[in-house]
Amino acid sequence: MTTVEDGLVCAVRMESVSKVYGSGETAVRALDRVSIGLRRGSFTALMGPSGSGKSTFLHCAAGLDRPTSGRVLLGDTELTGQREAALTELRRNRIGFVFQAYNLLDALTVEQNIVLPLRLANRPFDPEFLAEVVRSVEVNVPLDRRPGKLSGGQQQRVAIARALVTRPDVMFLDEPTGALDTRTARQVLSTLRQTVNRWGQTALMVTHDPVAASYADSVVFLADGRIAGEVGPSSPEAIAEHMTRLGEW
Secondary structure, three states, rough: OHHHHHHEEEEEEEEEEEEEEEEEEOOOEEEEEEEEEEEEEOOEEOOOOOOHHHHHHHHHHHOOOOOOEEEEEEEEEEEEOOOOHHHHHHHHHEEEEEEEOOOOOOOOOOOHHHHHHHHOOOOOOOOOHHHHHHOOOOOOOOOOOOOOOHHHHHHHHHHHHHOOOOOEOOOOOOOEOOOOOOOHHHHHHHHHHHHHHHOOEEEEEEEOOOHOOOOOOOOEEEEEEEEEEOOOOOHHHHHHHHHEEEEHO
16 A cells, blocks of 8 residues: 555556445544555455455455545546446456355356356356466366365455456455455465465455454555554554554544
8 A cells, every 4th residue: 555645657546535324413434535546456355343345445455335425536547426227337347356255156166156247247268267367366176066065264265356357457355264264264365475476466354353364465454444543564563562552543
């Protein structure tokens, strides 16, 4: 992450973004004038206590929700003000998503799940590139198998492959290891780290886990809807220590 003013090439930029839910005395300001950029080719973790605005940050950055004020840009494309149909097409072609619950369709095979975003966009897929993605994220199961027969770790690897197959500008990951045991979670995180390194993939991961965050290039902290600090590559212990100080911010 970097401030917008740094002038570096950013995959995603948020300029003075605020998001308010409700109105009057019941209004809740989930984001408060956030200005920050996601540098291309970076792996960033986003952390903060419950209610700090992490999910709203991700939703606004990914074009899933509209900010109340400010601008969000994907590369040079401004998301704010786009019609919903245009946003849907943009998300389908330029953004990859990985969620805690995998969101795979058990009626489809592993291969069909991976290429689904391309099918929905009426885009052909390159079998050689598909095979390369599958190898890269270590989907070590037959591609004609159904997801329901896979372990949680393998299901999440399939979800990561699905996010990568469109060659997205940025990949958003929402607690991607939250449903996995510790050993499997670390394997998946290692895969994510290798993916960023190999493909130059830009990734933003929302997580509550300092161990998960330690795999990122930088960790950005949110508190009360505002940026409350950033650290570079750090140990889980150092990240956890920073989290404990957010209440002092």
